[in-house]
Amino acid sequence: xxxxxxxxxxxxxxxxxxxxxxxxxxxxxxxxxxxxxxxxxxxxxxxxxxxxxxxxxxxxxxxxxxxxxxxxxxxxxxxxxxxxxxxxxxxxxxxxxxxxxxxxxxxxxxxxxxxxxxxxxxxxxxxxxxxxxxxxxxxxxxxxxxxxxxx
Amino acid sequence: xxxxxxxxxxxxxxxxxxxxxxxxxxxxxxxxxxxxxxxxxxxxxxxxxxxxxxxxxxxxxxxxxxxxxxxxxxxxxxxxxxxxxxxxxxxxxxxxxxxxxxxxxxxxxxxxxxxxxxxxxxxxxxxxxxxxxxxxxxxxxxxxxxxxxxxxxxxxxxxxxxxxxxxxxxxxxxxxxxxxxxxxxxxxxxxxxxxxxxxxxxxxxxxxxxxxxxxxxxxxxxxxxxxxxxxxxxxxxxxxxxxxxxxxxxxxxxxxxxxxxxxxxxxxxxxxxxxxxxxxxxxxxxxxxxxxxxxxxxxxxxxxxxxxxxxxxxxxxxxxxxxxxxxxxxxxxxxxxxxxxxxxxxxxxxxxxxxxxxxxxxxxxxxxxxxxxxxxxxxxxxxxxxxxxxxxxxxxxxxxxxxxxxxxxxxxxxxxxxxxxxxxxxxxxxxxxxxxxxxxxxxxxxxxxxxxxxxxxxxxxxxxxxxxxxxxxxxxxxxxxxxxxxxxxxxxxxxxxxxxxxxxxxxxxxxxxxxxxxxxxxxxxxxxxxxxxxxxxxxxxxxxxxxxxxxxxxxxxxxxxxxxxxxxxxxxxxxxxxxxxxxxxxxxxxxxxxxxxxxxxxxxxxxxxxxxxxxxxxxxxxxxxxxxxxxxxxxxxxxxxxxxxxxxxxxxxxxx
Numbered sequence: 177x178x179x180x181x182x183x184x185x186x187x188x189x190x191x192x193x194x195x196x197x198x199x200x201x202x203x204x205x206x207x208x209x210x211x212x213x214x215x216x217x218x219x220x221x222x223x224x225x226x227x228x229x230x231x232x233x234x235x236x237x238x239x240x241x242x243x244x245x246x247x248x249x250x251x252x253x254x255x256x257x258x259x260x261x262x263x264x265x266x267x268x269x270x271x272x273x274x275x276x277x278x279x280x281x282x283x284x285x286x287x288x289x290x291x292x293x294x295x296x297x298x299x300x301x302x303x304x305x306x307x308x309x310x311x312x313x314x315x316x317x318x319x320x321x322x323x324x325x326x327x
Numbered sequence: 328x329x330x331x332x333x334x335x336x337x338x339x340x341x342x343x344x345x346x347x348x349x350x351x352x353x354x355x356x357x358x359x360x361x362x363x364x365x366x367x368x369x370x371x372x373x374x375x376x377x378x379x380x381x382x383x384x385x386x387x388x389x390x391x392x393x394x395x396x397x398x399x400x401x402x403x404x405x406x407x408x409x410x411x412x413x414x415x416x417x418x419x420x421x422x423x424x425x426x427x428x429x430x431x432x433x434x435x436x437x438x439x440x441x442x443x444x445x446x447x448x449x450x451x452x453x454x455x456x457x458x459x460x461x462x463x464x465x466x467x468x469x470x471x472x473x474x475x476x477x478x479x480x481x482x483x484x485x486x487x488x489x490x491x492x493x494x495x496x497x498x499x500x501x502x503x504x505x506x507x508x509x510x511x512x513x514x515x516x517x518x519x520x521x522x523x524x525x526x527x528x529x530x531x532x533x534x535x536x537x538x539x540x541x542x543x544x545x546x547x548x549x550x551x552x553x554x555x556x557x558x559x560x561x562x563x564x565x566x567x568x569x570x571x572x573x574x575x576x577x578x579x580x581x582x583x584x585x586x587x588x589x590x591x592x593x594x595x596x597x598x599x600x601x602x603x604x605x606x607x608x609x610x611x612x613x614x615x616x617x618x619x620x621x622x623x624x625x626x627x628x629x630x631x632x633x634x635x636x637x638x639x640x641x642x643x644x645x646x647x648x649x650x651x652x653x654x655x656x657x658x659x660x661x662x663x664x665x666x667x668x669x670x671x672x673x674x675x676x677x678x679x680x681x682x683x684x685x686x687x688x689x690x691x692x693x694x695x696x697x698x699x700x701x702x703x704x705x706x707x708x709x710x711x712x713x714x715x716x717x718x719x720x721x722x723x724x725x726x727x728x729x730x731x732x733x734x735x736x737x738x739x740x741x742x743x744x745x746x747x748x749x750x751x752x753x754x755x756x757x758x759x760x761x762x763x764x765x766x767x768x769x770x771x772x773x774x775x776x777x778x779x780x781x782x783x784x785x786x787x788x789x790x791x792x793x794x795x796x797x798x799x800x801x802x803x804x805x806x807x808x809x810x811x812x813x814x815x816x817x818x819x820x821x822x823x824x825x826x827x828x829x830x831x832x833x834x835x836x837x838x839x840x841x842x843x844x845x846x847x848x849x850x851x852x853x854x855x856x857x858x859x860x861x862x863x864x865x866x867x868x869x870x871x872x873x874x875x876x877x878x879x880x881x882x883x884x885x886x887x888x889x890x891x892x893x894x895x896x897x898x899x900x901x902x903x904x905x906x907x908x909x910x911x912x913x914x915x916x917x918x919x920x921x922x923x924x925x926x927x928x929x930x931x932x933x934x935x936x937x938x939x940x941x942x943x944x945x946x947x948x949x950x951x952x953x954x955x956x957x958x959x960x961x962x963x964x965x966x967x968x969x970x971x972x973x974x975x976x977x978x979x980x981x982x983x
């Protein structure tokens with residue numbers, strides 16, 4: 177009797193494995209997006225999508241299962257962060273803690289423009305210095321031009 | 328014996344490099360031409376000695392001398408000859424020796440080509456190069472000696488990481504290092520200019536070709552690396568924003584900025600202090616890259632054997648060179664006079680925006696790469712900064728750069744009228760939008776696909792249009808050809824490089840937006856259908872390679888009902904290192920790649936797990952990068968950039 181039960185369990189287990197393999201197909205866009213944003217924790221530096229490690233396969237199964245249960249992407253991420261920490265997120269959270277990371281690129285650009293502004297202001301702007309005539313010169317120019325036309 | 332000679336030569340190089348650092352510097356201090364001129368000889372001598380040293384290590388690899396610890400740890404007698412040779416730099420010690428070899432090569436090249444330069448300038452440059460060489464040679468000798476012998480020689484080597492046995496990767500480090508170390512030349516030139524206290528035309532004319540050379544090598548090196556990652560890692564991806572990849576990308580971004588700012592410095596005699604600062608930053612970033620790769624402070628797929636004490640030494644070098652150079656810059660930069668002025672709307676202005684964007688991108692990549700370390704140090708928590716972050720911040724940074732790139736070559740120097748330019752480019756803009764819209768209408772696609780395609784087309788059309796304007800419109804056909812023929816090579820170089828960027832952008836956009844992934848178990852005789860392609864599995868054969876055994880799958884590709892090709896993806900096992908690898912098979916052409924990866928045998932029956940990626944236009948990525956590199960080569964061979972060209976007969980007089 178015991179053997180029969182064990183056999184039965186074994187068969188059930190293999191079938192469910194095969195079924196799970198079938199389900200691992202990346203056909204679900206949401207699942208794929210999640211795989212890309214989650215880190216395979218035992219790999220050197222790979223996302224779940226790019227990993228064959230047993231843990232990655234298990235996590236992929238978990239993600240699919242949670243998606244089938246109707247959880248949203250954010251809920252699944254929260255669930256995983258609770259267990260594995262923020263290390264699992266390849267995209268750092270958009271929170272006050274990581275604010276430096278997210279705003280820095282734009283601060284760099286603004287700082288660049290600010291420096292350029294200082295540079296251009298420090299050096300006299302050529303347009304006014306070189307190309308603008310004073311009132312007296314304009315008068316003179318007018319005279320010369322008029323003269324030319326008359327002659 | 329040869330190994331010991333090589334070891335001895337390297338020790339000699341340390342002494343000579345210290346001599347090369349000290350004596351010419353003293354010569355400059357006491358105004359002695361004799362002392363200064365020693366720099367030429369020491370530069371040649373170091374190069375010859377390092378060559379010998381490198382050759383002796385290569386010899387040990389070629390004859391598989393397993394009494395040398397490095398060879399025993401990293402090589403194997405059954406390895407194909409090319410990988411035995413590339414194995415010389417496939418490890419920490421050997422790659423540093425290659426680094427020094429290239430450094431001394433550049434020093435010798437500067438000495439050889441710079442005979443007509445002011446001796447004071449060249450002595451200071453070579454002195455700085457000598458200091459860099461001395462610090463790296465001492466690093467090799469004291470912490471990572473490649474010539475150490477084993478007391479009990481091994482009978483067989485331990486082999487090396489089989490995934491690294493690839494032709495693209497065999498030649499990837501030399502190119503990358505030619506780029507990294509090439510930036511040391513512009514760095515040394517900048518230090519020399521700061522010490523002399525002036526940046527003149529000769530200086531700029533010399534720095535520009537060296538920047539171009541370093542940039543071209545760096546570009547090719549990075550492209551080879553990503554090409555390798557694409558073909559070998561087996562996921563169909565080509566860039567992973569991995570710390571080690573970022574380590575090579577940061578100097579590239581800085582070098583690209585330097586390339587553009589040096590144009591302004593050369594043509595308009597302004598932004599010189601900024602150009603010097605960029606040269607310092609670019610080399611510092613390549614030192615930082617060396618630190619990141621060699622210290623193992625960051626988790627990377629490119630897991631090199633690393634050792635914290637080595638990391639510490641490089642970190643000290645980095646702090647010394649960067650800190651020293653920046654301190655010197657802070658003291659002397661104010662004395663560098665800026666030349667002509669310009670309006671915000673002008674070619675200079677556009678190049679400044681290019682510089683702001685590229686410098687910000689380099690800073691962003693730096694921040695993202697080091698951020699996990701900061702957070703770990705501050706509150707002892709672990710975060711990951713991965714591809715989704717970099718894509719989210721990098722694309723918004725680059726979009727304006729590409730928008731600008733299409734028309735800024737049409738802007739005139741000093742000041743340009745925006746209205747004139749708008750009039751010109753509006754047609755290009757409309758045309759690009761229309762073609763993109765038609766394409767998206769036919770094939771479908773997201774907003775990001777629309778944006779990417781539009782940017783690519785906008786840049787292609789803008790670059791072509793600019794080229795026509797430069798040659799002259801409203802000319803007869805023969806006259807047009809004649810004038811086009813007379814354009815300098817640097818003009819062609821710029822257009823080609825910008826076209827390369829456009830091709831790259833299109834490649835990236837199309838290959839990610841229309842990529843198809845299929846992952847499923849497959850049995851003998853079954854097939855997979857993707858668009859108009861049918862892939863039929865014809866079974867497995869066992870194959871024996873030189874140092875591996877493999878299961879090789881046979882797949883027939885049928886396209887539009889006709890047999891096109893057979894594909895043979897493999898699952899290899901390397902007994903020497905007990906490693907399994909997947910060798911993807913790729914059907915490649917100009918418009919798509921079919922990338923087939925054979926997985927494990929499932930449940931011991933006939934079915935295997937299979938992954939197939941269909942990536943349209945993916946080869947445009949590397950084709951685009953090669954166009955950029957080719958553009959750089961065209962520019963560097965331009966007559967006006969030929970080294971030594973247009974320097975007066977007795978240049979020594981200039982600095983006296």
